[in-house]
Amino acid sequence: xxxxxxxxxxxxxxxxxxxxxxxxxxxxxxxxxxxxxxxxxxxxxxxxxxxxxxxxxxxxxxxxxxxxxxxxxxxxxxxxxxxxxxxxxxxxxxxxxxxxxxxxxxxxxxxxxxxxxxxxxxxxxxxxxxxxxxxxxxxxxxxxxxxxxxxxxxxxxxxxxxxxxxxxxxxxxxxxxxxxxxxxxxxxxxxxxxxxxxxxxxxxxxxxxxxxxxxxxxxxxxxxxxxxxxxxxxxxxxxxxxxxxxxxxxxxxxxxxx
Amino acid sequence: xxxxxxxxxxxxxxxxxxxxxxxxxxxxxxxxxxxxxxxxxxxxxxxxxxxxxxxxxxxxxxxxxxxxxxxxxxxxxxxxxxxxxxxxxxxxxxxxxxxxxxxxxxxxxxxxxxxxxxxxxxxxxxxxxxxxxxxxxxxxxxxxxxxxxxxxxxxxxxxxxxxxxxxxxxxxxxxxxxxxxxxxxxxxxxxxxxxxxxxxxxxxxxxxxxxxxxxxxxxxxxxxxxxxxxxxxxxxxxxxxxxxxxxx
Numbered sequence: 001x002x003x004x005x006x007x008x009x010x011x012x013x014x015x016x017x018x019x020x021x022x023x024x025x026x027x028x029x030x031x032x033x034x035x036x037x038x039x040x041x042x043x044x045x046x047x048x049x050x051x052x053x054x055x056x057x058x059x060x061x062x063x064x065x066x067x068x069x070x071x072x073x074x075x076x077x078x079x080x081x082x083x084x085x086x087x088x089x090x091x092x093x094x095x096x097x098x099x100x101x102x103x104x105x106x107x108x109x110x111x112x113x114x115x116x117x118x119x120x121x122x123x124x125x126x127x128x129x130x131x132x133x134x135x136x137x138x139x140x141x142x143x144x145x146x147x148x149x150x151x152x153x154x155x156x157x158x159x160x161x162x163x164x165x166x167x168x169x170x171x172x173x174x175x176x177x178x179x180x181x182x183x184x185x186x187x188x189x190x191x192x193x194x195x196x197x198x199x200x201x202x203x204x205x206x207x208x209x210x211x212x213x214x215x216x217x218x219x220x221x222x223x224x225x226x227x228x229x230x231x232x233x234x235x236x237x238x239x240x241x242x243x244x245x246x247x248x249x250x251x252x253x254x255x256x257x258x
Numbered sequence: 259x260x261x262x263x264x265x266x267x268x269x270x271x272x273x274x275x276x277x278x279x280x281x282x283x284x285x286x287x288x289x290x291x292x293x294x295x296x297x298x299x300x301x302x303x304x305x306x307x308x309x310x311x312x313x314x315x316x317x318x319x320x321x322x323x324x325x326x327x328x329x330x331x332x333x334x335x336x337x338x339x340x341x342x343x344x345x346x347x348x349x350x351x352x353x354x355x356x357x358x359x360x361x362x363x364x365x366x367x368x369x370x371x372x373x374x375x376x377x378x379x380x381x382x383x384x385x386x387x388x389x390x391x392x393x394x395x396x397x398x399x400x401x402x403x404x405x406x407x408x409x410x411x412x413x414x415x416x417x418x419x420x421x422x423x424x425x426x427x428x429x430x431x432x433x434x435x436x437x438x439x440x441x442x443x444x445x446x447x448x449x450x451x452x453x454x455x456x457x458x459x460x461x462x463x464x465x466x467x468x469x470x471x472x473x474x475x476x477x478x479x480x481x482x483x484x485x486x487x488x489x490x491x492x493x494x495x496x497x498x499x500x501x502x503x504x505x506x
Contacts, residue, residue: 166347166413169307170420171337171364179372180360184351 051229052236059234062219067242070215073133073208074201077140082194085145089152095164096156096178110153114146122208136205136213143204144197151193152186159185188257195250202246206239259285259320260306260424260456266314267301267480275301277480278315285423288450288457290471292464294500298480299460303426306458307339308332320423337364340417340455344429346409350402354393354412357401358384361419380419387415391445407438414445418453425449427459431466439463443470464496 005013027033090096092110097103121142125135163181172180209217216239223231260283267276275298283289291299304310305317308324317324322335340361348357362380363371370376376384388394391411396404401412410430417425427446431439443459447470450457461467467474468488476484476491476499483498484491 160350162343162345162347163349165309166341166343166416167349167360167363169309169336169339169341169426170361170416171333171335172360173333173363173368175368176363176371179368180352180363181349184349187351 048229052233054230055233055237056228056230057234059231060238063216063235063238066209066216066219067238069133070205070209070217071202071242071246073136073140073205073213073215074198077137077205078144078194078198078201080137081141081144081148081197084141085148085152086190088145089149089156090178090182092149092153093156095159095161096182098174107153110146110149113142114150116142116146118143118204119207119211122213123211126212131212131214131218133214136208136215139208139213140201140205144201147197147200148193152190155186155189155193156182191257192254195254199247199250202243259283259318260458261318262305262315263317264315265305265312265317267298267305267310268313275310275480276305276312279477279480279482281475281482281485283456283458285456286450286454287473288447288471289459289473289475290467291458291460291475291477292462292467292499293477295462297477299477300428301480302477303428303458303460306424306426307336307341333364337420338422339424339426340414340420340422341426341428342410342413342417342430344432346406346413346433348401348409348412348416350400352401353398354388354401354404355381355384355397357412358388358397358415358419361387361416364420384415384419387418388412390418390449391415405438406434407441410434410442411445414442414449418449422455425455425457427457429460429462432462439466446470464491 088106088110091098091102092106094103097106118139122135122139125138129135129138159182163185164177167177167181205213205215206217206220209215209219210221212218216235220232220235223229223235260281262279262281265276265279266274268274279302291302293299301310305312305324306319308327312325319335320338322331324332324335327335348354349360356374359376359380361384362376366376366380385394385397388397391414393404393408393411393415396408396412401409404412425446430446431442434442443466446457446459449455459467459471468491471488474484474486474488474491475482476495478499478501484495
């Protein structure tokens with residue numbers, strides 16, 4: 001058999017594997033990971049699961065109302081964030097930023113916001129504005145702003161520079177160059193990103209409800225706390241179907257555009 | 259009139275693209291610029307409309323010192339200078355007509371152009387120019403649906419729509435097959451003689467340069483090594499421009 005790996009590579013592989021194994025064991029000990037706990041939990045899991053086989057179908061109406069609230073939160077959050085992000089991303093791309101300082105500051109703000117997890121944003125806004133849809137919407141705006149500006153500004157970075165040079169050469173202003181050479185190139189992707197963010201936001205807004213930011217997540221956590229598993233089961237079922245429909249619809253539109 | 263006086267261009271990475279260019283081009287001339295790739299042909303042509311800033315020297319275009327112009331003045335100069343490119347540089351997802359109307363951007367206000375409020379005369383003028391390059395029927399087709407030769411004709415129509423005094427062409431036929439290349443070169447020559455547009459064409463194809471230009475400028479490593487009539491372009495001169503020369 002031919003020698004595929006050099007001795008140096010072999011040593012590297014052994015070393016890295018050993019270090020990773022040690023780290024894994026230490027982490028397991030520190031978080032008191034007990035594989036037996038998993039096995040002991042199986043009977044309870046089966047019991048738990050059996051409740052889910054009997055969803056409470058009469059609970060449909062309150063779920064529908066909260067589901068609509070969740071969708072509204074996602075829709076408002078995505079729309080507001082989309083408007084801000086579309087404009088902002090032109091300042092966060094080297095191709096279109098008016099100068100280096102604007103670009104630099106725009107990138108920093110964008111990257112800092114992106115490091116804050118969505119659920120933390122929601123918890124903070126719930127603390128400020130109280131339980132309800134408003135903190136959910138605000139958290140989604142910040143969260144989706146992070147996703148969309150990142151995707152959009154990178155898209156602008158990647159545009160074909162040829163048309164930019166051509167439009168510039170006819171004596172166009174900066175704004176005209178953006179409007180005629182950049183916008184047509186990025187529009188299909190921008191629409192796709194907005195739809196994708198909406199899909200993500202539907203799911204995220206469900207999770208945000210868990211910390212009191214309105215919508216279906218809120219009744220989900222309430223029913224879990226009250227051990228109303230038949231209702232929990234119904235909530236999950238309805239959410240599941242709704243998410244499938246929305247994702248399918250959004251994907252259909254995205255495919256049509258590209 | 260275009261006049262280079264000891265023009266030097268040094269790129270930010272330190273590369274010296276032009277090393278003291280002196281060149282005088284009269285109104286209405288048709289000049290081909292030849293030279294090996296990397297010689298500075300593209301840089302030379304781009305200094306004329308300020309797409310590349312000169313580092314030293316003086317560059318006079320239509321009586322204006324290009325290096326001294328502010329943003330607004332530079333835009334006013336650019337709108338009288340048409341430019342076409344090797345890769346056509348149309349906005350692919352826009353219609354042919356809208357691409358041609360880009361040529362009017364220097365003449366209308368930013369907000370009007372963004373709202374697509376081009377004056378009726380502009381639209382008619384754009385269509386007329388498409389007619390001149392023989393593809394008026396493609397006006398409402400998306401630009402990326404056209405063949406390479408057709409796209410370059412759209413690019414010429416875009417430049418004509420600027421009502422230019424000068425036309426710059428950077429390797430306009432390098433991505434086209436020979437018959438299509440001739441069509442495009444014929445149009446450039448036609449508008450040069452009929453409309454009196456001063457035309458500068460970068461070409462790597464020497465035969466094409468000899469066939470169309472009445473004056474050829476040869477550059478090598480950022481310096482002009484030949485400036486004369488096509489008939490003066492001897493084998494020795496070609497060796498001076500290209501280093502070595504093989505008869506094809």
